[in-house]
Amino acid sequence: MAAPNLAKALFWGFFLERCILFVDSAVGVNWGTLSSHKLPPSVVVDLMRENKIGKVKLFDADPEVLWALRGSGIEVMVGIPNDLLAAVASSVAASDQWVGQNVSRYMVKGGVDIRYVAVGNEPFLTNYQGRYQSLVLPAMLNLQQSLARANLAGYIKLVVPCNADAYQSASVPSQGAFRPELTQIMTQLVSFLNSNGSPFVVNIYPFLSLYQSADFPQDYAFFEGSSHPVVDGQNVYYNAFDGNFDTLVAALSKIGYGQMPVAIGEVGWPTEGAPSANLSAARAFNQGLISHVLSNKGTPLRPGIPPVDIYLFSLLDEEQKNILPGNFERHWGLYSFDGQAKYPLNLGLGNGWLKNARNVPYLPSRWCIANPSQDLTSVTNHVKLACSFADCTTLYYGGSCNMIGEKGNISYAFNSYYQLQKQDSKSCDFDGLGIVTFLDPSVGDCRFLVGISDSSGCCLGCGILCALWFMSLWVIIYLRVFDSL
Numbered sequence: 001m002a003a004p005n006l007a008k009a010l011f012w013g014f015f016l017e018r019c020i021l022f023v024d025s026a027v028g029v030n031w032g033t034l035s036s037h038k039l040p041p042s043v044v045v046d047l048m049r050e051n052k053i054g055k056v057k058l059f060d061a062d063p064e065v066l067w068a069l070r071g072s073g074i075e076v077m078v079g080i081p082n083d084l085l086a087a088v089a090s091s092v093a094a095s096d097q098w099v100g101q102n103v104s105r106y107m108v109k110g111g112v113d114i115r116y117v118a119v120g121n122e123p124f125l126t127n128y129q130g131r132y133q134s135l136v137l138p139a140m141l142n143l144q145q146s147l148a149r150a151n152l153a154g155y156i157k158l159v160v161p162c163n164a165d166a167y168q169s170a171s172v173p174s175q176g177a178f179r180p181e182l183t184q185i186m187t188q189l190v191s192f193l194n195s196n197g198s199p200f201v202v203n204i205y206p207f208l209s210l211y212q213s214a215d216f217p218q219d220y221a222f223f224e225g226s227s228h229p230v231v232d233g234q235n236v237y238y239n240a241f242d243g244n245f246d247t248l249v250a251a252l253s254k255i256g257y258g259q260m261p262v263a264i265g266e267v268g269w270p271t272e273g274a275p276s277a278n279l280s281a282a283r284a285f286n287q288g289l290i291s292h293v294l295s296n297k298g299t300p301l302r303p304g305i306p307p308v309d310i311y312l313f314s315l316l317d318e319e320q321k322n323i324l325p326g327n328f329e330r331h332w333g334l335y336s337f338d339g340q341a342k343y344p345l346n347l348g349l350g351n352g353w354l355k356n357a358r359n360v361p362y363l364p365s366r367w368c369i370a371n372p373s374q375d376l377t378s379v380t381n382h383v384k385l386a387c388s389f390a391d392c393t394t395l396y397y398g399g400s401c402n403m404i405g406e407k408g409n410i411s412y413a414f415n416s417y418y419q420l421q422k423q424d425s426k427s428c429d430f431d432g433l434g435i436v437t438f439l440d441p442s443v444g445d446c447r448f449l450v451g452i453s454d455s456s457g458c459c460l461g462c463g464i465l466c467a468l469w470f471m472s473l474w475v476i477i478y479l480r481v482f483d484s485l
């Protein structure tokens with residue numbers, strides 16, 4: 001009788017060990033919604049399913065987005081924005097309420113498969129000058145209690161997506177260490193993550209290293225090998241991603257957690273808005289990254305152990321993002337705002353090239369352009385105003401519409417504004433300088449967009465309202481008839 005049990009024990013022992021040592025990384029995506037041309041969430045969820053994308057990272061817990069993810073089987077990371085950290089850190093009630101409203105209510109049969117809650121987004125970023133630093137741990141402690149009270153602590157893990165600036169860019173990866181003022185917080189944070197079986201989540205951007213430093217070797221940002229490898233004792237690094245990853249591993253080792261699992265919260269390459277941002281570079285980087293990670297090669301400090309997951313940044317372009325860091329901020333998408341793949345990419349999920357979104361509810365094929373019969377000398381303020389609301393980043397150097405000439409520039413600005421205003425006819429006036437056209441003014445790679453209707457999202461709501469309206473009408477008619485008898 002002991003033999004089958006022993007066999008079973010051996011089997012499970014072996015099985016678990018394999019699971020722990022050889023977990024394959026999975027490729028997921030970030031889904032941000034800072035866009036004025038938002039695809040209906042159900043279209044985005046269909047797009048992910050069509051592409052077999054099984055993991056998504058969100059930056060908040062938008063009820064419309066989560067509603068659309070119900071029953072999709074997609075694993076979800078929801079996020080607590082930095083601005084909510086203070087409330088959650090200082091009040092158990094606020095923490096309970098957040099978990100109740102944004103997590104528990106979806107954790108039902110046929111609901112949303114929430115696996116992670118991101119506590120803040122890059123809260124230790126140097127630019128924040130420590131504003132959120134002391135809030136992260138207290139917020140995590142409260143949230144962990146709230147999850148436990150909701151019986152979800154065993155299933156949902158808390159994580160903190162960190163910018164790579166949390167550790168210092170050492171000359172060689174083995175010298176990596178957390179920023180001195182973060183050492184204590186990081187030690188407590190990592191100990192907390194470790195005791196809950198959560199990974200350390202880091203965002204790694206070789207593009208930014210290249211963008212910010214003129215002497216950064218171009219080929220070191222990619223995965224094709226480098227003529228400038230970084231030699232670190234016995235170890236040689238041929239790409240910035242591995243170098244950065246191992247800098248983190250070294251920093252974790254220094255605080256006693258060299259074995260801590262690491263997930264990549266954001267990684268990607270933009271397609272325009274900077275000299276090194278273009279379609280072929282984005283494709284080369286992302287494809288190289290995916291092949292590298294899925295090869296399970298790992299890094300010199302973690303041979304054979306790839307990151308637990310990687311979330312590509314980003315699924316869609318977001319044209320309302322702040323461009324203080326650069327115009328490229330609005331162009332990180334694998335897809336343009338309307339779910340059309342910008343370049344062929346194989347996500348390694350057994351599904352071939354990226355497939356486009358379907359059933360996109362475009363506005364009518366109409367554009368606003370500069371009226372050719374008008375004198376355009378007084379147009380500057382209109383263009384400035386249009387571009388302060390709508391996105392004109394593609395007009396600048398390194399953008400797909402940089403070469404369309406002065407008149408093209410004006411038309412592009414007018415159209416962006418007109419589409420932002422959902423093609424409201426008044427929004428193409430510009431003191432008589434604008435005119436609506438039915439001929440697509442796009443030139444070459446420069447695409448004049450057509451916006452997305454946001455009325456389709458309301459069909460369900462409208463359906464219910466209409467049904468209610470009809471029902472009450474019938475009741476009234478019925479009562480009238482009844483009365484008159």
Ligand SMILES: *[C@@H]1O[C@H](CO)[C@@H](O)[C@H](O)[C@H]1NC(C)=O
Nearest residue numbers: 060061062063080081101102
């Ligand atoms: C949490 O849920 C509430 C209620 O549904 C919602 O209004 C709020 O936007 C959510 N919070 C976040 C951070 O997404």
Ligand SMILES: *[C@@H]1O[C@H](CO)[C@@H](O)[C@H](O)[C@H]1NC(C)=O
Nearest residue numbers: 218275276277278279280281
């Ligand atoms: C695209 O960017 C890469 C990386 O910086 C650069 O080497 C290449 O020349 C660029 N290609 C074009 C067509 O601009």
Ligand SMILES: *[C@@H]1O[C@H](CO)[C@@H](O)[C@H](O)[C@H]1NC(C)=O
Nearest residue numbers: 395396397402404405406409
């Ligand atoms: C179009 O606008 C962009 C951005 O302001 C500028 O760089 C470019 O020179 C303009 N083109 C012409 C012909 O004015």
